[in-house]
Amino acid sequence: xxxxxxxxxxxxxxxxxxxxxxxxxxxxxxxxxxxxxxxxxxxxxxxxxxxxxxxxxxxxxxxxxxxxxxxxxxxxxxxxxxxxxxxxxxxxxxxxxxxxxxxxxxxxxxxxxxxxxxxxxxxxxxxxxxxxxxxxx
Amino acid sequence: xxxxxxxxxxxxxxxxxxxxxxxxxxxxxxxxxxxxxxxxxxxxxxxxxxxxxxxxxxxxxxxxxxxxxxxxxxxxxxxxxxxxxxxxxxxxxxxxxxxxxxxxxxxxxxxxxxxxxxxxxxxxxxxxxxxxxxxxxxxxxxxxxxxxxxxxxxxxxxxxxxxxxxxxxxxxxxxxxxxxxxxxxxxxxxxxxxxxxxxxxxxxxxxxxxxxxxxxxxxxxxxxxxxxxxxxxxxxxxxxxxxxxxxxxxxxxxxxxxxxxxxxxxxxxxxxxxxxxxxxxxxxxxxxxxxxxxxxxxxxxxxxxxxxxxxxxxxxxxxxxxxxxxxxxxxxxxxxxxxxxxxxxxxxxxxxxxxxxxxxxxxxxxxxxxxxxxxxxxxxxxxxxxxxxxxxxxxxxxxxxxxxxxxxxxxxxxxxxxxxxxxxxxxxxxxxxxxxxxxxxxxxxxxxxxxxxxxxxxxxxxxxxxxxxxxxxxxxxxxxxxxxxxxxxxxxxxxxxxxxxxxxxxxxxxxxxxxxxxxxxxxxxxxxxxxxxxxxxxxxxxxxx
Numbered sequence: 001x002x003x004x005x006x007x008x009x010x011x012x013x014x015x016x017x018x019x020x021x022x023x024x025x026x027x028x029x030x031x032x033x034x035x036x037x038x039x040x041x042x043x044x045x046x047x048x049x050x051x052x053x054x055x056x057x058x059x060x061x062x063x064x065x066x067x068x069x070x071x072x073x074x075x076x077x078x079x080x081x082x083x084x085x086x087x088x089x090x091x092x093x094x095x096x097x098x099x100x101x102x103x104x105x106x107x108x109x110x111x112x113x114x115x116x117x118x119x120x121x122x123x124x125x126x127x128x129x130x131x132x133x134x135x136x137x
Numbered sequence: 138x139x140x141x142x143x144x145x146x147x148x149x150x151x152x153x154x155x156x157x158x159x160x161x162x163x164x165x166x167x168x169x170x171x172x173x174x175x176x177x178x179x180x181x182x183x184x185x186x187x188x189x190x191x192x193x194x195x196x197x198x199x200x201x202x203x204x205x206x207x208x209x210x211x212x213x214x215x216x217x218x219x220x221x222x223x224x225x226x227x228x229x230x231x232x233x234x235x236x237x238x239x240x241x242x243x244x245x246x247x248x249x250x251x252x253x254x255x256x257x258x259x260x261x262x263x264x265x266x267x268x269x270x271x272x273x274x275x276x277x278x279x280x281x282x283x284x285x286x287x288x289x290x291x292x293x294x295x296x297x298x299x300x301x302x303x304x305x306x307x308x309x310x311x312x313x314x315x316x317x318x319x320x321x322x323x324x325x326x327x328x329x330x331x332x333x334x335x336x337x338x339x340x341x342x343x344x345x346x347x348x349x350x351x352x353x354x355x356x357x358x359x360x361x362x363x364x365x366x367x368x369x370x371x372x373x374x375x376x377x378x379x380x381x382x383x384x385x386x387x388x389x390x391x392x393x394x395x396x397x398x399x400x401x402x403x404x405x406x407x408x409x410x411x412x413x414x415x416x417x418x419x420x421x422x423x424x425x426x427x428x429x430x431x432x433x434x435x436x437x438x439x440x441x442x443x444x445x446x447x448x449x450x451x452x453x454x455x456x457x458x459x460x461x462x463x464x465x466x467x468x469x470x471x472x473x474x475x476x477x478x479x480x481x482x483x484x485x486x487x488x489x490x491x492x493x494x495x496x497x498x499x500x501x502x503x504x505x506x507x508x509x510x511x512x513x514x515x516x517x518x519x520x521x522x523x524x525x526x527x528x529x530x531x532x533x534x535x536x537x538x539x540x541x542x543x544x545x546x547x548x549x550x551x552x553x554x555x556x557x558x559x560x561x562x563x564x565x566x567x568x569x570x571x572x573x574x575x576x577x578x579x580x581x582x583x584x585x586x587x588x589x590x591x592x593x594x595x596x597x598x599x600x601x602x603x604x605x606x607x608x609x610x611x612x613x614x615x616x617x618x619x620x621x622x623x624x625x626x627x628x629x630x631x632x633x634x635x636x637x638x639x640x641x642x643x644x645x646x647x648x649x650x651x652x653x654x655x656x657x658x659x660x661x662x663x664x665x666x667x668x669x670x671x672x673x674x675x676x677x678x679x680x681x682x
Contacts, residue, residue, distance in 0.1 A: 082426055
């Protein structure tokens, strides 16, 4: 029986039910998932995805460096280069075509705080209401 | 949801439509089954497929795809004709009743039978069961909304709840089941073209002013609502949209009419993707910014019952990647620096504090709470023990498990008169089958997460094309045979699975598998108000390969 280094309570990333999860960790690997019985949305129940669907966290093809397209190919870049390039291109396009030529897709997978900040950037810095996500899909 | 997951088991009657709850929201289906088994609640299921919930249903109505409004209007007709409506609720809490009476007076069960193929006595029985219930709760998911008349479908359901007084009490209400962990939150946070946080409208000058001031915004927030996803894709092809910033989404798999989406994305002058994988969309990007998974970040998700819950970091940030919050803040800071000195916090700035430098997610939430009346009482500290359901207007407020108790948010509940409309693309001689799309238990959405999970992918390693047994026999197709399904927009080839659970004439596919992409077939016809694509009805044909 593996003994967990630590158990962290968090919220499931799959559907909209919002089941509470206990992630059991050993050497920074999620090796088991349970749910606290007093969880308000799911009373300790989980579905097959909620219990077993976490290998993606440790997947080998997780992105681990920024990339910029150069001569048609995506190549590695530093964070400094990638963020500077993104900010620069968005502003160039804003100047050339206007704020409403830029669209932002926020995410039904990301946190409230991340979504709030990205739409804040769209509305409060770029100056466009072209903000949406895949709620409809 | 107007109500909470915890009070589902208190309903006397459950009306479930357009939701394959056991596969798409399995844990909520447990509460439904509990209501049926333990308390003897009656389940009315409206769904053309014989899904697992059919085993628990007192009545299973199987309409022709896209005829929801006909069935629901006819149920309203019966409730009125038989005098089962809640007259006191209608008198004190609703308006526009006369318009509803007028709209449904010709929607007889016999008319609905002619339109939908559902026997009229079944519709009458469903109306009686729903109408006589002490408390009746309605549940739906994308089977109701992903339609060219999705808003009508929802309003038709709301009409039934208004007619019978099924609001504001346990085990009642109208309850959409949200399909993604934080789709509720993304909407609540202003991730929509027409509203900022807490559904504060961009058309309201006072709202815009409040945010511009709080954000020390160097630009004006436009008064005109922006474009939806589907309109952005059209906008690119029309030359109006030149750049996209995409965070944690994969429109190349999840949007309708993928061939059209690909053309659009390739036309962009600039696309940035912030994601944890190089998905089909990110492969087309000009810059890719690696974020982290839910297990490496802190923040909150809001579930389908409006409950804001903590996301706690369990793992260190993947080496080379960055927390998404940090990525956005850095980007915001850089844009802010270049765009003008009114964005404060930099050398020579007017304001002493920068808007893009937060200690942590909790500090970001505090800014949200301060600007959002329905969430002012929520803080990360208060969420430590089980979360809070908005509205939660102050720090002592316990949250709101049931909406519309004394009155509706808008005052009176308004009946909406509705006219039945056909789907945009019914089957015809050339494309005689109706394609329906959806999810299965073991996989989720574009498959990015579930298909990388060994156990899930072992159980269901590939997509299938489901067709009815008798249709298969007629086409000379057996389970496992390769078939080609094509629509006016594209074609896919995959293995057939024959089943008795689909009605004749229906083809069912999931959109979990990039190598069998259902959305190459779907159309981009949308609801005129909600702009939601009609994923549940596309005309297709089947050929043996």
